[in-house]
Amino acid sequence: MDQVHDNRAQASVGFTHFSIVFLKTPAMLGQLVIQWLERKFDCRICRLSLQTYELRKVVNSSLEATYNHAQGREDKRPRPIELHYAFPQTIADLRFVSVSVSPEDARQLLVSRVDGATAGLLEGVEAHCSESMKVDFERLRLTRAGCSSWFIATEGKVKIFPDIADKHSLQEFIQAIARCGT
Structure with a gap:
């Protein structure tokens, strides 16, 4: 979950940064969990990608x-x-x-x-x-x-x-x- 501006170490006041969330669920259930987390905590969850x-x-x-x-x-x-x-x-x-x-x-x-x-x-x-x-x-x-x-x-x-x-x-x-x- 990313609530950090510009992905820098300084978070906005009142926000928390969870750098990584792992889900082991069927795709449909995982999508529901992600949507719930995004609505509940007003955050954005992005798929991990590595260069x-x-x-x-x-x-x-x-x-x-x-x-x-x-x-x-x-x-x-x-x-x-x-x-x-x-x-x-x-x-x-x-x-x-x-x-x-x-x-x-x-x-x-x-x-x-x-x-x-x-x-x-x-x-x-x-x-x-x-x-x-x-x-x-x-x-x-x-x-x-x-x-x-x-x-x-x-x-x-x-x-x-x-x-x-x-x-x-x-x-x-x-x-x-x-x-x-x-």
Whole structure:
């Protein structure tokens, strides 16, 4: 719910800013809830959308918090990290490429970084894939990403799995989205 002028940190007197609202309902019921909230609290609720650079920030920080340790908890149902990239429209026959990274490989990649390195998991995966697949990842757009704790897409879809309580702070994940989301 957005009651902040110009999306700045200063709210008008008497107004409250809730940066993000998650709904898990059928579309019709969700629309009714949104309309009720907008009427009841005289507010505006907009669908979350993330620019590619915002999605990259959320994904890098969340994956770092989830996998940046030498030994993690054993996953009950280990899921790979899935990264989906869209090709530019100038390439007619290819629309997207998906890259899967096992949790063990992600941990190894993050733990083995040079001390003081600022490159995140995405940069490491993209550098490796660019080298081995000869694909220029700088020309691709990250559109979706997910792991065993969450799934997020640029069009505003977010799915949070029960695993998030064991691997990552739900509050930190939501705050990362709220900082970047528009």
